[in-house]
Amino acid sequence: MTETERPWYQDGWLVFGIVFGLVPFTVLVGYAIRREHLPRVTPRVSGEVRHSLLSEPELKLSVWHQYPGPLQSGRLIMTVEQSTEDGRAKPIIEIHSFESWQPNKQNAVQLRIPPNQFTPDREMSMTFYLEARNMKPTQVDGVWFGTGWKSKAE
Numbered sequence: 021m022t023e024t025e026r027p028w029y030q031d032g033w034l035v036f037g038i039v040f041g042l043v044p045f046t047v048l049v050g051y052a053i054r055r056e057h058l059p060r061v062t063p064r065v066s067g068e069v070r071h072s073l074l075s076e077p078e079l080k081l082s083v084w085h086q087y088p089g090p091l092q093s094g095r096l097i098m099t100v101e102q103s104t105e106d107g108r109a110k111p112i113i114e115i116h117s118f119e120s121w122q123p124n125k126q127n128a129v130q131l132r133i134p135p136n137q138f139t140p141d142r143e144m145s146m147t148f149y150l151e152a153r154n155m156k157p158t159q160v161d162g163v164w165f166g167t168g169w170k171s172k173a174e
Contacts (some may be wrong), residue, residue: 046127061087062127063096063148064125069140069167076135084128084150087155090120094152096130102144112137121152140166 028034061158067081083096096116101109138144142163151157163170 029038056155058154059087060158061085061091061152062158063150063160065146065148065160065162067126067164067169074104077140078135079139079144080140081131081133081135081146082125082128083131084123085121085124085150086123086132088123089154090122090153091118091150091152094118094121094150094155095128096121097149099147100127100131100133100144100147102137102139108128110137115123118152124127143170 063083063085065081065083067079068079069077070079081100083098083100085091095118098112098114098116100112103109105153112131112133114131121127133144142165146162146164148162149157150159
């Protein structure tokens with residue numbers, strides 16, 4: 021064979037283009053399609069104010085999910101902000117990482133807000149961001165006021 025009669029797979033530029041152009045493009049498109057078909061899991065949140073005899077009230081938050089199986093390799097980011105008397109917000113951020121998180125309330129993640137950071141007569145805005153390998157990232161926002169959740173109509 022002469023130089024011009026080589027088969028297509030022996031042409032260096034064509035193979036280079038396939039390996040570094042077509043293959044990464046195919047992988048990225050496949051990854052995007054896979055992420056699009058992942059389920060959306062909404063975390064469930066409950067809260068209660070605990071009163072003790074000798075101290076101020078404490079807010080206890082519980083976060084869990086009801087996906088029909090464990091969530092894999094993810095994290096839950098909980099952000100709680102309450103404005104102070106001078107108008108500035110003091111955030112409380114807690115990150116819970118997990119390899120496997122089983123569903124239902126008995127496997128809930130707990131967040132306790134101590135009395136020195138919790139004032140029942142002020143609103144507390146809360147954000148819960150959940151992401152895992154086998155779900156779409158989800159964010160839930162809420163407002164705690166007094167002893168319960170503030171409705172969105174207020």
